[in-house]
Amino acid sequence: MQVENTERSWGAVQQLLHWTIATMVIAQLIVGDIIWLSPEGSTPALTSYVHPTVGILIGLFMLGRLVWRETNKVPAVPEDIPTGLQALSQATHYAFYFLLICNPIIGYLLLGAFGGHSHFFTALLPNAIGKSAFYSSFYFWMHLAFGGAIGGLFLLHAGAALRHEFTLSDNVLRRMLGFLPMTAERQAVQDDSATVDRARVPRGALAARLSRSSR
Numbered sequence: 001m002q003v004e005n006t007e008r009s010w011g012a013v014q015q016l017l018h019w020t021i022a023t024m025v026i027a028q029l030i031v032g033d034i035i036w037l038s039p040e041g042s043t044p045a046l047t048s049y050v051h052p053t054v055g056i057l058i059g060l061f062m063l064g065r066l067v068w069r070e071t072n073k074v075p076a077v078p079e080d081i082p083t084g085l086q087a088l089s090q091a092t093h094y095a096f097y098f099l100l101i102c103n104p105i106i107g108y109l110l111l112g113a114f115g116g117h118s119h120f121f122t123a124l125l126p127n128a129i130g131k132s133a134f135y136s137s138f139y140f141w142m143h144l145a146f147g148g149a150i151g152g153l154f155l156l157h158a159g160a161a162l163r164h165e166f167t168l169s170d171n172v173l174r175r176m177l178g179f180l181p182m183t184a185e186r187q188a189v190q191d192d193s194a195t196v197d198r199a200r201v202p203r204g205a206l207a208a209r210l211s212r213s214s215r
């Protein structure tokens, strides 16, 4: 398995980080909502240890992933995707980076303003701000809005990935999964760079699309 990204696929590092972060984000949204909906003070382990630790890890992993992405190749977007959708996809990805790096910081400030304490695993972190009714309300609404935006983007993003796999039948989901074969037929539709021997591309709906696009 390729560790680094190529023009055609994400490497093992990006794939591992992507799916680890995705799992952690879903868990984090659920745990955050449990804390929010529980009576105050009834979830001390979740509030002071689990949620802060997972949140800080998400922020650090996203930072690492951003650095890896900027110093690596990024697989090209399939050429038959309209420019507007390509821009929406890029915007969604950068919004994920922004929100998932900022929200742990907002959460940390929120917990301090509440008068609570954040832990990273078992290490107690010093509070950056003291207890404050104004700031606890301010950061609470910010944290809630960012959490809601992350949830909304998740639905949009996962829906788009499934559309690529089942409607557009290109390699976009497969090149992030890493374990399903990327077919030549799908690759030819996705990448019109003529590196695939089209005579060997099987007949079918995708081949028809391919021959249409090469006219």
Ligand code: HEM
Pocket: 025, 028, 029, 031, 032, 033, 035, 036, 037, 047, 051, 052, 053, 054, 055, 056, 058, 059, 099, 100, 103, 104, 105, 106, 107, 108, 109, 110, 111, 114, 118, 140, 143, 144, 145, 147, 148, 150
């Ligand atoms: C990417 C990381 C994070 C995500 C996606 C996230 C998401 C959420 C969500 C959806 C909620 C419930 C709604 C709300 O009260 O805002 C929540 C609550 C909360 N989060 Fe986070 N969070 C993250 C990181 C953190 C971190 C690092 C901390 C603290 C160090 C933190 C502290 C809190 C606290 C104290 C609450 C409870 C607020 C209340 O019930 O009044 N969060 N989080």
Ligand code: HEM
Pocket: 018, 021, 022, 023, 025, 026, 069, 074, 075, 077, 092, 093, 094, 096, 097, 154, 157, 158, 159, 161, 162, 172, 173, 174, 175, 176
């Ligand atoms: C909250 C969870 C998720 C987050 C934060 C997330 C974040 C991201 C980000 C930031 C990228 C862009 C990669 C880059 O440019 O560095 C990406 C790509 C991708 N994600 Fe997710 N993702 C999540 C969940 C999912 C899920 C559930 C699926 C599938 C159903 C999925 C499928 C994909 C695919 C296929 C790509 C590659 C797009 C391409 O090659 O152009 N993601 N994801």
